[in-house]
Amino acid sequence: MEFKIKLGNILAIIIIFIFFLFWEIFANYEIIQIALFSKPSLIFLKIYDNGFEIIGHLLTTLYRLVLSFFIAMIIGIFFGMLMGYDQHIYRFFNPLITTLMAIPGIAMAPIFIIWLGFGDPTIITIGIIVAFFPIVYNAAIGVRSIDKNHVNAAKIMGAKKKHLFLKIYLPHSFTYIIIGVKLGLARCWRTIIAVEFIAATGYGLGYMIWDAYEYLNVTIVYTGILILAIVFFTIEKTIIREVEKKTIDKWGVLHEQVS
Amino acid sequence: MKKNQEKIKIHNIKKTFEGGNKVVALENLNININENEFAVILGPSGCGKSTLLYLLAGFEKPTSGKIYLDGKLIKKPSPNRGFVFQDFALYPWKTVLKNIAFGLELKGISKKDSANKSMDYIKMVGLEGFEHAYPHTLSGGMKQRVGIARALVYDPEVLLMDEPFGALDAQTRKQMQIELEKIWEKTKKTVVFVTHSVIEAAYLADKVFVMTARPGKVKGIVGVNLPRPRDYTDDNFLKVRGKILNLLESEVEKSMQQKQEIETT
């Protein structure tokens, strides 16, 4: 992946470095309280000492993310395209989806804890739900926004239903599906972390952070945040960009983007 | 007959763009334009004609050389010039009236007077009834009429037009050429008009400055002394067209070669 060597990026890295430097200095000279803010040296030490444990938490969270996201994606794209294709299905489900989409994942946690207990079942289910809605919503819009003439052109050339689906509907709605997938992924991991605060037992980045908080272990709390920033920033910049490059950039933007 | 004074003097202009590849857009460019003259800058794509217009407007500065308007050096954009953009550049959040009145209000003219004067120009370009419409509801031709009205309303010394009809379809384009001609006849402003269309040049110009391929300079000047409005099918018109084409042809080939070179590097 190309990393743009711009002056701006270099300055950004310098600023981050200076930030950590000042943080360390202020903490050492007790200008800010270590009990509240910890310091970079402690954080790096923590990562060095407990590296494996931390990676374990990270992998658990990632596992939950990947599992729930992929399930949501498959169901979401399928159902979304179905909705987009059939006007009646759309009219019936759209209000439901719009309403349910507005519910924050963390608010669902207490109910799901009663139904499914603590741990993976709750976390993954809620992950699936919050990722599902943006995907289904945008996939439906994607199919609905297809130029009727493209479909007609294919039909007149003798395309059968399966061909229509694969060669016309899927590529044309892809721009919107990608948007839905981006949104769904973002909501998914943000919600998983939040639900892990409440519902995780033993593993997961969210669990790690919340558990550390309850013991007032500030260093681990900051460690967790740091790891979240790095991991998810990287995921969004690399994986998403790669997928976008191989698809949208190759096919050209077929529709104006919807933010 | 009024003595034709020199209105615009473009003197030894050189313009380079730094960047990935250094590009010399214009070099050794000298052009003199007289008052009330309709001057057309014609050239193949990439020859720097739009760049020249941006220099005249003051949106960019020349790398070396000077441009004078009425004997004074041009340093930055100022309302003694009017500009019509190829992509219209209308403010989407302002109505047609407000877009046109903007320049007047900046001069300190009262809202009421600005509105009145703008209405006059709206009528002049044939858009009466659309003064409260938003630009995105207008067709391309209508948008450009707003652009022309906006550029003329504050009575600039010179009107600069950057391929103003380039984004319009052939029908509308022809219509706009005729309309522009009529509007110009009323005010006889000094105009610098950039285009790559030979017919457009022959129809509108008093003088056509044919540019070379990049780096752009003047290859030749064709004076068009035909009475107005001109007839596209008239023999003399066709002769002038031929003269211009001759000058232009080899330059178009050169510019296409340059394009291919860029694509292969």
Next chain:
Amino acid sequence: MFILPFIVVIPIWEIISQLELIAHLPPPSLIFSKFIFLAFEEGVLAQHLIGSVYRLLIGYILAVSFGIFLGTIVGLNKLISDTITPLLSLLISIPTIAWVPVLLITLGLGDETVIAAVFLGGFFAITYSVIHGIRTVNKNLINAGKIVGAGKYKLFESVLLPGSLVSLIPGLRLAIGYSWRALVGAEMLAAMVRWGVGKMIFTSRMSNVIETMFLGLLIIGIAGLLLDRLLLFIENKTVVKWGMVTEG
């Protein structure tokens, strides 16, 4: 037409619950009676809502003010915006909820933490949208302003500012969603907060009153939806009216 699915779903739900086909699923009738009870007899519902809305407003208004201010300063200068934008992307990658433990430790367990969470939720999105909006104003719009005589301040006020709305207003809409979700999360985690819709769900879990939980969910969902629609309305009256977006 919007009501259609609900007319179908609610009766089916009622039947399923009454027949206890799914465990722990309160019927809509029970949820509704709880609503009446909490809203009118006990009157606490209003207090919860007011508590939440109060915190949302303060946090969001702060986010909008600081966001527009910072975004403008950064957006006007290319070097600064090239530097700050990657940093902003990095910070946006951190879920707002992850900041809550830090806030709880540094600001305590009460209102301040929730307001700070609301602020963080909206701030980054707004700042980013302002920067993006200013940087992507069509150059010729700026040129058109220059040639009719607009000076630096006038250019900013009459061209850059309105021009950036096409990015800012959708950004405001995104931000209120983030802020609302941050509010709910923070209320659930902040122990000293008494009133709030998030708190309501949390305490009802403690007392295992599942219909209150459902009620809370519905209220949160509807409130979130209303906020989004409110900003959609603003979007329609501005950038859509001016034709500056292609789809709502």
